[in-house]
Amino acid sequence: MIYLDHAATSPPRREVLEAVWPYLTSVTGNPSSAHEAGRAARAGLDAARSGVAQVLGCRPGEVVFTGGGTEADNLAVTGIAGADPHRRRVVVSAIEHPAVLETARALVQRGFRVDEVGVDGFGVVDLEQLERLVDDGTALVSVMYANNEVGTVQPLAEVSRICRAHGVPLHTDAVQAAGHLPLDTGELGVDALSVSAHKFGGLRGSGALFVRGAVPLEPLLHGGGQEQGRRSGTVDVAGAVGTAVALGLAEAAREEESARLRALRDRLVAGVLDAVPGARLTGHPVRRLPHHASFCFAGVGGETVLLELEAAGIACSSGSACSAGSEDASHVLLATGLDADTARTAVRFSMGPSTTEADVEAVLRALPLAVRAAGRA
Numbered sequence: 001m002i003y004l005d006h007a008a009t010s011p012p013r014r015e016v017l018e019a020v021w022p023y024l025t026s027v028t029g030n031p032s033s034a035h036e037a038g039r040a041a042r043a044g045l046d047a048a049r050s051g052v053a054q055v056l057g058c059r060p061g062e063v064v065f066t067g068g069g070t071e072a073d074n075l076a077v078t079g080i081a082g083a084d085p086h087r088r089r090v091v092v093s094a095i096e097h098p099a100v101l102e103t104a105r106a107l108v109q110r111g112f113r114v115d116e117v118g119v120d121g122f123g124v125v126d127l128e129q130l131e132r133l134v135d136d137g138t139a140l141v142s143v144m145y146a147n148n149e150v151g152t153v154q155p156l157a158e159v160s161r162i163c164r165a166h167g168v169p170l171h172t173d174a175v176q177a178a179g180h181l182p183l184d185t186g187e188l189g190v191d192a193l194s195v196s197a198h199k200f201g202g203l204r205g206s207g208a209l210f211v212r213g214a215v216p217l218e219p220l221l222h223g224g225g226q227e228q229g230r231r232s233g234t235v236d237v238a239g240a241v242g243t244a245v246a247l248g249l250a251e252a253a254r255e256e257e258s259a260r261l262r263a264l265r266d267r268l269v270a271g272v273l274d275a276v277p278g279a280r281l282t283g284h285p286v287r288r289l290p291h292h293a294s295f296c297f298a299g300v301g302g303e304t305v306l307l308e309l310e311a312a313g314i315a316c317s318s319g320s321a322c323s324a325g326s327e328d329a330s331h332v333l334l335a336t337g338l339d340a341d342t343a344r345t346a347v348r349f350s351m352g353p354s355t356t357e358a359d360v361e362a363v364l365r366a367l368p369l370a371v372r373a374a375g376r377a
Contacts, residue, residue: 002359004316006199006352007148007176007292012242013201013353019245020203023238031235032226041237048237051244055251056193056210057184064209064227065240069175069196072209073099073142075220075231076171076192080140081107083216087139089113093125093154094335100142100173101331112139121337122284123152131162138168145177145188149332149348150283151292153181160189169215175199175207179250180258180289191215195247197239201353202246206239261351262290264360268349269293271364276371282333282346291355294348296338300374302345308370309347314363316349 003011023044029037031045046060053060066072077100081090092104094116104114115133118126125143134141141163146153156172163170171192174183179200185193192215197206211217211230223232250257272279272295280296297305302318309316333343349363 002314002362003354004314004349004351004359004363006355007348007350008317009198009204010201010352011354012198012203013246013249015249016202016242016246020238020242023241027237031237032224044241045235045237048240048244051248052208055183055247057186058210059213061228062210062213064211064230065235065243066207066209066231067236067239068205068207069097069173069194069199070099071220072194072196072207073097073171073173073175074103075209075217076194076211077103077140077142078107078220079217079230080169080171080192080211080215081112082110082218084139087137089115089133089135089138090140090142091115091117091130091133091138092142093117093119093144095119095123095125095147095149095332096142096144097148097173097175100144100171104142117143119152119335122287123147123150123282123332123336124284124287125154125159127155127158127162130159134162134166134168136166138166140169140171142171142173144173144175145193146174146181146289146292147283147332148176149330149346150294150336151176151288152284153177153287153289156188156190164189169212176289176292178247179254180261180291182254183251185210185212195243197243197246200246200250203239203242206236206243208240208243257353258290261355264351264355264357265290265293267357268360268363271360272367275364275368279371280342282336282338289350291351292348293350294346296333296342296345297347297371297374298342298345300345300371302347304374305345305347305367305370308373309363309366312362312366312370314366316347318346318348 029041031041169191191212193210198204329340329343
């Protein structure tokens with residue numbers, strides 16, 4: 001099977017499995033315990049926190065380990081907005097992952113006003129609209145670094161400038177960007193940033209949230225006061241260690257690997273647009289993730305194309321894995337101006353460390369046949 005669904009999940013790296021093994025077998029103490037076994041676990045946790053902080057360009061104390069990207073997003077949106085009793089507005093982009101979008105919408109029940117900023121046809125956030133919406137009563141702005149469905153990279157520097165002008169905290173969902181784009185939080189100008197380990201070779205169910213030290217954070221989970229009171233519950237040391245190792249490896253290879261994947265992506269995009277009549281690239285043609293290519297095929301059901309490709313030995317997706325199987329058109333594609341019927345034809349290819357030139361050529365041979373067969377179905 002040619003696996004081209006790394007945006008959904010990427011297999012754990014061998015180095016990660018080797019690094020976490022001791023924390024699953026021999027170093028099994030609770031990191032909050034004072035005895036030797038607990039101290040050994042605490043040492044591993046502290047080293048993992050420092051490793052993540054090094055990649056994010058922040059202090060170790062600004063890293064909160066979570067149970068994945070969804071929890072990190074929920075904690076950032078609810079935790080930052082809820083910590084300021086005087087600001088009751090939250091602004092998010094219309095193409096956020098549901099982990100941000102649905103969390104923000106849930107705040108309406110707590111008396112918040114939630115505004116969703118539109119995007120252009122390429123999925124780039126409308127900066128003029130954002131600037132009109134953000135004011136001194138805004139508790140939080142959340143704009144994702146790069147979109148999971150269409151791959152568009154957002155102009156975070158400009159978003160940050162708008163937020164800074166009003167002293168508003170900025171959160172970015174960097175789940176898809178991690179391992180592919182720079183993550184230095186100071187250079188990005190963000191106050192909170194979410195990552196999910198399984199997107200860059202870590203373990204599923206592990207993630208982290210950076211929260212700048214000066215930003216108050218209301219916890220979602222209450223109990224033992226772990227993670228400096230920001231996320232109660234016994235910390236998954238193995239998951240934290242795996243997150244740090246995977247993130248460090250991804251960052252070390254990022255520039256070289258991104259260049260390799262970008263070349264493969266460009267070959268795939270050019271080949272698909274040339275070989276498949278009516279194929280349409282979604283997302284920004286240039287400002288996009290290096291490993292990501294997404295298309296719509298007018299008049300052809302995307303799910304049927306996926307089945308044809310799977311029969312040919314190619315695994316890809318129609319968009320977000322979190323909404324797989326849904327009959328609803330993608331909210332991301334609708335926000336870019338596509339009609340519902342066209343949005344349902346989406347197919348996403350996302351590459352990773354295992355992807356080769358031969359894999360791309362195999363897709364270019366199989367896809368025209370798959371689209372043709374789907375059109376007859």
